[in-house]
Amino acid sequence: MTKPLIHLSTDTTSLLIKADQRLPEMLYWGKKLPEGTDLESYFHGNHRPVPQARIDSDTVLSLCPEHARGLFTSPGLEGSRQGDNWSPEFSVEEVLQQENSVVFSCRDPRAELKLSVHLKLNPATDVLESRLELTNEGNAPYQLQKLTNTLALPVAAREIQYFQGRWTHEFQTERKILDRGGFTLENRRGRTSHEHFPGMMIGDTGFSETAGSVYGFHLGWSGNHRFHAEAMSDGRRYLQAGELLMPGEMTLAAGECYTTPTLYSTFSSEGLNGISQNFHRHVRSEIVSFPEPGKVRPVHLNTWEGIYFDHDPEYILKMVRASAEIGVERFIIDDGWFRGRNGDNAALGDWYLDTGKYPEGLQPIIDCVKEHGMEFGLWFEPEMISPDSDLYRKHPEWMLHTEGYDQVTIRNQYVLNLQIPEAFDYIAGRLDALLSEYDIRYIKWDMNRELVQPTHQGKAGFHGQVEAYYRLVDFVREKHPLVEIETCSGGGGRVDYEVLRRTHRFWASDCNDALERQAIQRGASYFFPLEITGAHIGAKLCHTTGRQHNSHFRGITALFGHMGVELDPASASEEEKQAFAKYIALHKSFRGLLHTGQHFRCDTDVKETQAWGVVSQNQQEAVLMYSQFKMSEYALAAPVKIPGLNPDTTYKVEVLENSSTDIYMKQCPPWMTETVTMSGALLGQVGLMMPVLQPESSLLIRITGV
Numbered sequence: 001m002t003k004p005l006i007h008l009s010t011d012t013t014s015l016l017i018k019a020d021q022r023l024p025e026m027l028y029w030g031k032k033l034p035e036g037t038d039l040e041s042y043f044h045g046n047h048r049p050v051p052q053a054r055i056d057s058d059t060v061l062s063l064c065p066e067h068a069r070g071l072f073t074s075p076g077l078e079g080s081r082q083g084d085n086w087s088p089e090f091s092v093e094e095v096l097q098q099e100n101s102v103v104f105s106c107r108d109p110r111a112e113l114k115l116s117v118h119l120k121l122n123p124a125t126d127v128l129e130s131r132l133e134l135t136n137e138g139n140a141p142y143q144l145q146k147l148t149n150t151l152a153l154p155v156a157a158r159e160i161q162y163f164q165g166r167w168t169h170e171f172q173t174e175r176k177i178l179d180r181g182g183f184t185l186e187n188r189r190g191r192t193s194h195e196h197f198p199g200m201m202i203g204d205t206g207f208s209e210t211a212g213s214v215y216g217f218h219l220g221w222s223g224n225h226r227f228h229a230e231a232m233s234d235g236r237r238y239l240q241a242g243e244l245l246m247p248g249e250m251t252l253a254a255g256e257c258y259t260t261p262t263l264y265s266t267f268s269s270e271g272l273n274g275i276s277q278n279f280h281r282h283v284r285s286e287i288v289s290f291p292e293p294g295k296v297r298p299v300h301l302n303t304w305e306g307i308y309f310d311h312d313p314e315y316i317l318k319m320v321r322a323s324a325e326i327g328v329e330r331f332i333i334d335d336g337w338f339r340g341r342n343g344d345n346a347a348l349g350d351w352y353l354d355t356g357k358y359p360e361g362l363q364p365i366i367d368c369v370k371e372h373g374m375e376f377g378l379w380f381e382p383e384m385i386s387p388d389s390d391l392y393r394k395h396p397e398w399m400l401h402t403e404g405y406d407q408v409t410i411r412n413q414y415v416l417n418l419q420i421p422e423a424f425d426y427i428a429g430r431l432d433a434l435l436s437e438y439d440i441r442y443i444k445w446d447m448n449r450e451l452v453q454p455t456h457q458g459k460a461g462f463h464g465q466v467e468a469y470y471r472l473v474d475f476v477r478e479k480h481p482l483v484e485i486e487t488c489s490g491g492g493g494r495v496d497y498e499v500l501r502r503t504h505r506f507w508a509s510d511c512n513d514a515l516e517r518q519a520i521q522r523g524a525s526y527f528f529p530l531e532i533t534g535a536h537i538g539a540k541l542c543h544t545t546g547r548q549h550n551s552h553f554r555g556i557t558a559l560f561g562h563m564g565v566e567l568d569p570a571s572a573s574e575e576e577k578q579a580f581a582k583y584i585a586l587h588k589s590f591r592g593l594l595h596t597g598q599h600f601r602c603d604t605d606v607k608e609t610q611a612w613g614v615v616s617q618n619q620q621e622a623v624l625m626y627s628q629f630k631m632s633e634y635a636l637a638a639p640v641k642i643p644g645l646n647p648d649t650t651y652k653v654e655v656l657e658n659s660s661t662d663i664y665m666k667q668c669p670p671w672m673t674e675t676v677t678m679s680g681a682l683l684g685q686v687g688l689m690m691p692v693l694q695p696e697s698s699l700l701i702r703i704t705g706v
């Protein structure tokens with residue numbers, strides 16, 4: 001052991017890890033320590049004391065806590081060989097540090113297990129990637145139950161922000177105090193899930209968008225997971241996140257190895273904006289890679305809420321022309337185009353064009369789309385099989401289920417077992433054939449149900465199905481490298497950094513209600529930048545909530561994302577069409593800023609309001625959306641402090657759009673009607689005075705350096 005103390009750092013953050021002979025332990029993670037800090041002095045008189053009447057030596061809360069070392073908390077590794085080797089004790093054998101990454105190779109010779117701990121702190125994004133790897137070095141199989149990343153937290157980390165939801169109600173933000181005991185979120189749905197998004201923030205009590213020390217976490221895995229935060233009885237705290245394995249799901253044969261999903265973590269001393277900005281930088285540089293880098297994100301028209309299953313090519317051609325008129329750049333035919341798909345109760349698996357609906361094939365539509373300067377996209381749900389399908393009639397054994405039990409249907413469908421090579425090849429072949437036959441530049445890749453009792457070759461098949469899904473997407477990308485893919489799962493049920501390594505956009509929600517979208521898109525913004533967040537203008541009467549909003553509130557809300565329109569433009573009124581065209585043009589004029597700038601959320605003092613925006617990397621340009629959700633409790637609104645501007649720059653502030661039909665104020669703040677300039681310091685610290693808006697409306701504000 002040559003280097004007992006590892007110091008990984010970026011411009012703003014330090015991470016200190018101690019590895020003597022025992023598994024490595026995070027000693028410190030936070031604001032950067034000054035250059036030249038004498039780290040060794042930590043060992044001379046400043047180490048942890050040993051409490052009375054407990055284990056007589058120090059216990060290590062390592063990156064993989066061990067019961068064998070006297071830690072009575074949730075271990076990092078659980079498993080056995082038919083009962084033996086259930087409580088291993090690892091020793092570090094080698095530490096390999098390369099610039100900002102380090103690998104600790106550890107072994108328990110008695111248990112014949114090797115554990116590698118990988119850490120990489122990205123100096124440009126401030127995101128720490130960590131993962132563990134377990135290898136069975138014995139001859140007997142090792143039944144792995146759990147292998148999970150554990151990161152120690154400071155005692156001050158007492159409040160959790162987490163995310164919960166359901167279909168049409170994703171990314172809802174919740175808070176909880178972490179004290180004496182644990183808080184666990186388990187996802188057993190076989191996809192990332194709407195319910196328990198694999199991400200969490202833990203920080204000082206009351207941390208906000210702009211203040212407080214906060215740690216952010218996200219697990220890149222599209223299957224089952226478990227997040228566990230705990231305040232131990234001795235006061236120490238940690239966060240644990242990893243894949244949730246079912247009993248018997250993961251057995252390592254001699255020489256086999258299991259690697260955990262990557263845990264992405266980041267620290268900010270300036271509240272949640274710092275967390276999301278680090279995550280966004282990481283997604284932009286390390287996770288999402290576009291087939292044509294630098295290409296603008298084309299504005300979508302998606303047919304789903306416009307026509308559902310009612311596909312008539314003549315009418316679709318009308319929709320294509322109407323889409324082009326309002327400025328759409330990519331036209332996507334959603335569900336309903338394949339053989340027998342007249343409702344959501346049949347045909348999944350039969351990936352052949354419905355020639356009854358499309359007697360001339362898809363080509364005339366694609367030609368028309370291209371003639372109007374747009375790209376063509378198509379919806380698929382490759383991992384599914386309908387009981388009422390030719391595929392199921394031919395291959396009922398391809399359904400993912402447990403022999404001897406009835407499989408439930410969800411949305412009238414079963415899951416196709418992609419772990420069966422023939423099923424995989426069939427579906428890969430169909431995707432390849434359609435993508436080869438037609439000029440399809442975009443796939444909306446859907447996945448509309450959970451996995452229930454999935455068994456493959458006699459054991460739980462969650463993990464295997466997720467891996468097979470990744471292989472299938474990888475196959476498509478390799479064969480058709482220019483095709484962009486959207487990840488969708490009944491809306492935002494499958495978005496995480498591992499699926500985003502292979503896709504280019506996610507559908508945030510099946511709810512196009514602008515009011516709901518304000519909360520959904522805000523929740524998603526903690527992890528995902530705007531250029532990959534699908535946001536559509538839906539119909540005036542929202543299909544999933546029954547609420548009505550004017551085109552301006554819908555338009556302003558959909559601006560902040562990868563924008564699209566999801567309705568029937570051919571039957572929209574002239575007035576509505578003009579509004580769509582206006583917001584699409586506005587989006588185009590801003591998308592450079594929205595899709596490359598720094599996203600921020602404001603701390604608003606009035607609870608019925610919300611504000612977020614984007615400032616350009618050179619701080620010369622910003623756009624801010626200020627929204628009022630409900631009737632204001634007070635007659636006056638509070639000023640909104642705008643973070644991220646340059647304090648020394650003078651800015652012009654102007655209203656770009658206002659979705660309120662009227663503002664019930666005798667006098668609005670003068671900047672709303674006059675040309676006014678203000679310093680970045682004033683806007684950031686004193687704030688911009690706001691009017692009280694009508695409920696369910698937004699103001700769009702442009703801020704330009706002069």
Ligand code: GLA
Pocket residue numbers: 304334335344379446448488489490491507509510
């Ligand atoms: C899911 C998607 C929708 C739409 C339908 C089609 O619900 O989230 O956007 O594609 O499937 O069936």
